[in-house]
Amino acid sequence: MSDKKFKVDQQRRNLVKGLAAATVASSVMPGSLFAAGRGPTAVVIGAGIAGLSAAWDLRNAGFQVSIFEKEKFTGGRMVESQMGPLFGATHAEGVLNASKDMFALAAELGIENQVRGEAYDQVWNPDDGLGLDTGHGLYDPGGMSNFNIENALKIPGLSPETINALPRLQADMDEINAAVDPCLLETGTAYDNESVGDYYERVLGKTAGKEIIKYKIDTSCAGWGWDPYTTSKIALLSWLASKEQFVYPHGGIGALTRKLDSVLPVQNNTTVRYVTPPDANGRHTVHYLNANLERRSVTPDVVVCAVEGKYLDLMVQGLTPKQEALAKNCFFTKQPVVYWILDEKSAPTEFASGAYISGHPDPIKAKTYHWLAMQGHPELNQPPYVRYSLSRRHTPEWQNSDMAIEDFCWPMIKHLYPQLERAHVVDIVDHTSDSLIHIPVGYVNQMAEVLREQRKGRKGLYLAGEYVAGAHTGAACASGRSVAKVIKGHWI
Ligand SMILES: Cc1cc2nc3c(=O)[nH]c(=O)nc-3n(C[C@H](O)[C@H](O)[C@H](O)COP(=O)(O)OP(=O)(O)OC[C@H]3O[C@@H](n4cnc5c(N)ncnc54)[C@H](O)[C@@H]3O)c2cc1C
Known part of the structure; x- marks a missing residue:
């Protein structure tokens, strides 16, 4: 389904749900949604890892928090669930070992050992018959998430030209590794100037560049449905240069979101229909359907919108021009x-x-x-x-x-x-899922501008999630934690 058609279908679904609501919309006094407390009220929309992380930090800072989640389960794309007769990870499976904020959060919750895990590259170990096949032989691509030149030199079928050129990549990888946090892509704006495909062709030359794309980069991109010739180089190089592996958490990918669900006030089966522009006091009203399909609205001090980026412009009215531009560029890939x-x-x-x-x-x-x-x-x-x-x-x-x-x-x-x-x-x-963000050239700069604007002064609405941080769970978590810091700075 095309992205546009998806959006239209979503609007239609929201409309049908809205019409199905038996009662006339009514306002909910903030007090009735929040546990007793004195701090500012905050509604977090979306109980994925970004929304949950933001809610955890806001609550610890004294905010009265309520989390609205349209699904009956919590965790968004960081969960295990039932798929017909199978039970397992339906989206994310591993976490990038560079996910400092996520591991720190897990430690605060006393479950760090469940969120840490075994290296992803075991899966691709050619000794177990699990290597990647080039047609010239099997090889170990060195994990999906890092690029080790020594390892790449062993890929069967590489031309002598590529073997000679490969070491030229090292200096850039070292520079990016030192400068860019793969969990907060706004740190990589200086490198958001060409696609990963163009980058390899420029540094290695056309033939070697194409070859390394085919043998190594396209296999990483394929996992996310990204085209190397449109994907911003920093979206991929921030991981490849980081020397960090993805790890399979010991407690399963849902260990952290399950724990957060058990300690936070998540209202499941609660679908936000739309969020109004700010009123004279800078507050936004959240219109939603509760679990009984009744229309309700609430006007908290702060709204954190932590839904998938593709829903942003459907849900939030009165986005700033920078947010609107980012939302228009939010495309999700398909994995059949x-x-x-x-x-x-x-x-x-x-x-x-x-x-x-x-x-x-x-x-x-x-x-x-x-x-x-x-x-x-x-x-x-x-x-x-x-x-x-x-x-x-x-x-x-x-x-x-x-x-x-x-x-x-x-x-x-x-x-x-x-x-x-x-x-x-x-x-x-x-x-077949269609829910991983694609990060094209220029997107990281747009994301950084939105975040700069967000930091400027107190607001009633803030954005968090994968789409403003990077396409993985560690980035979504870091985004939730960093937006909470910004909100604390503005409100407390
Ligand atoms: C197939 C696939 C494989 C992946 N593999 C990995 C991996 O191995 N490792 C990794 O780190 N990352 C992986 N990712 C990416 C990772 O899953 C995401 O980046 C991350 O989970 C996003 O978290 P989030 O909180 O930003 O969004 P989400 O987890 O999507 O949370 C958004 C939440 O908002 C809710 N919501 C939406 N609309 C509304 C509404 N109207 N009202 C109320 N609630 C609403 C949604 O139901 C959802 O729970 C993968 C993604 C996919 C699709």
Whole structure:
């Protein structure tokens, strides 16, 4: 679905929900929403990691906080949940080890050991048959999130030109590592001047640049559906240069959001319809549907809007021109993934998997980002399954095909894993998600301008979340914590 169509559908859904509301809208006195207290009142919209982190810090600073969340669950895109018969991480799976603010928050909550975890690159270990396949052999891409030149030099199939050129990257990586915080991309505005594709071609030369994009960068970008030739170089290089890995938290990706949910006043099933422009006192009114689908409104001292960036201009009336410009540039990518759930008798006898570069000589492998066959865990009530992820470059082919994703992907998975038979499939889970922000060239500067404006003086509305920090959980958390600091400075 195109972004515009998505927005129209969302507006329509909100309208239908609004019409369905049985009672006439009524105002709620702030006191009835907030626990007793004397501090300023704050409504946080969105109980993802950004909203929860902001709410935690605001409450600790003496604010009376209430969090509105449209879903029945808390955590946004940082959760485990049920997908048909499977239970697991539906969006984020790992956290970047550079997520200082997140680990500090976890320590405050006494669960740091659950949020820390094992390195992501174990998944790609070629010794376990899990390397990336270039068509010339398997290799370890060195994790998705860092770029180690020594490791890159071992990629099978690299031309001598690329091998000679690769060490030229080191100086820039060291500079970016020293200057830019991958959790607060506003620190990287000076590097938001070209795409990651153009950067590699400029520094390495056209041939070597294209080759390194194909063999290393596109595989990272594919995971997020980003096109290297439109993505701002700093969005990717801030991670690649950081020498930090993604880690799988010991307690699962939802450990932190579950804990925050247990200690914060989250109002689930509460959908914000719109937020008005500031009144004469600088306060914004939040119009929402409560869990009984009744229309309500509340006018707190402070509103923190921590929803997905794609909803910002639909939800908030009277955005400043800078916020409006940022919202218009907020695009979300699509990640098509299909699970074929198998009957127990047809469980794969052993784990099998493959991941390929987009230039792989086998045309089906070239279309594949990653696939795997899992035996299942009956003791955990997890059935066996085969999973297939389409590569970024081929997603438009599916979108233009008018085919269901499982039908589109079936010939590919049959080619890669011929043992799979339709007769063994008992269920299909379409896990195509369209909710990761894309950071094009220029976006980081827009984000920084919005944040500069936000810091200037006391306001009734503040923005937080992935879309003003960087496309990962550590950035969303840092954004929530830093907006809370700004609000404290303005209000306390
Ligand atoms: C497929 C996928 C894989 C990812 N993998 C990783 C990974 O491995 N590691 C990593 O660090 N990051 C990963 N990410 C990114 C990460 O999940 C996000 O950057 C992060 O979770 C965003 O947090 P947030 O709080 O900004 O937004 P969200 O978590 O999206 O929170 C926004 C909240 O606002 C709520 N909301 C929206 N509209 C309304 C409304 N009208 N009223 C009330 N509430 C509303 C939403 O329901 C949601 O709970 C991945 C993302 C995707 C999509």
